Amino acid sequence: MTSDPDLSPDELAPGASAPASPPSGPASPGAQLRRAREDAHLTLEDFAAQTKLSVATLQALEADDFGALLEPVYVRGYYRKCARLLGLSEEGLIAAYNARVKQAQPQTPARIRLSAGSVESRSGLGRVLGLVIMAIIIGLLAYLWFMRSTTDPLAASTEVQRVPDVAITTTPAVTAMARPASEPEPEPTDAPAETTAPAAATSEPATGAATVAAADALARGGLTLNLQFRETSWVRINDAEGRALMNGLMNGGTAQTVKEGTPPLSVFFGNAPGVVLEFNGQPVDLGPYTQSNRTARLTLPLTN
Structure with a gap:
């Protein structure tokens, strides 16, 4: 135009x-x-x-x-x-x-005058114009209220695309992720009964612990990915075979769990600061992977 x-x-x-x-x-x-x-x-x-x-x-x-x-x-x-x-x-x-x-x-509306030329018209036409203006104002307020209700949180009616035959479950938001019931307990070992570990072992980065735990779980054939969305974020997760395990917009206050897929997994978040991630029971720090535009890309399990 x-x-x-x-x-x-x-x-x-x-x-x-x-x-x-x-x-x-x-x-x-x-x-x-x-x-x-x-x-x-x-x-x-x-x-x-x-x-x-x-x-x-x-x-x-x-x-x-x-x-x-x-x-x-x-x-x-x-x-x-x-x-x-x-x-x-x-x-x-x-x-x-x-x-x-x-x-x-x-523009200021032109005044409607009587044939005498000095007094504004207060006839039926003036009242009709007043009613029309009032109806327009009411309609505009109703539209603004509707727009606000449909965009806060963003796109409440947006459907999340999911691929069939993938075990993704939605649970209410919780303050802390619990260890999945389906994950097998570690098998006891016959290691020596030495309980004293070098002091330097306590300073191992969180990503290293997540990598060791992920390797142990993968060796046992288990894979569990827990995601808690504190804010609305786009998420896409693909496995090594190219299957889309999760792809869509997740609303804030929800949680997702992925238990299938062939590692390594390719993960993308559109709003990484608003997501809490755990891989096989171990928290994953998204800070090192977050870009200036709040997006993040990483591969699970992490590598040292």
Whole structure:
């Protein structure tokens, strides 16, 4: 949608937004969305399915084609929904959008006068206009309430894609992960009864302990991956045979357990700080694998 360059600002339709000159500095909101979507390896079609927005709307957002979009109040809702899904800053994205558009001042309605010319018309037409304006305001408030309820938490109705025949169970969020009941207890050994270990053994990194425990469990044929989502995050887990053990958006306050798959496992999180991970009963620190955009990639079991 393009505007006639011969029209003055006063001739624009009420409520229409006029593009402002792009500022120099931070990337445009469209460029930020496109880069984050590509980093998450999502196509426009996949992203549209997750956000419930049309592909044409997403293309206009990524191209900063504000003229092809609806009123700014709806566009800001689109940006908030996309930012939460991709782990971007909502306020930063909205600020970049506000810096590139400005809201046109609505024109003052012309007064309706009687034939005498000095007194405003208070006839039935004026009352009808008042009722129409009130209905528009009520409808707008109802729409904003609906948008807020459907985007907080983001995409509450979004279905998580799962691959059949994979043992994934959903349990209520808990403050601590319990050791899976199905994991076999370690077999007793005939090691010497020496209980004194070198002091240096207490400083072994957590990742080393997780690696040893994972190796023991894998040697016994067991594999258990526990995930607790404190915040909403995209997650994708593939095994060595290329099977997708988990792929989708997980809401905050839920937990997942994966007990099948051929190691090593390839794991990706779209919002790593919001995820607590355990592999075969041992916690896995995601900090060393977390990037500046809050995503993380790692392979389980970990290697020293």
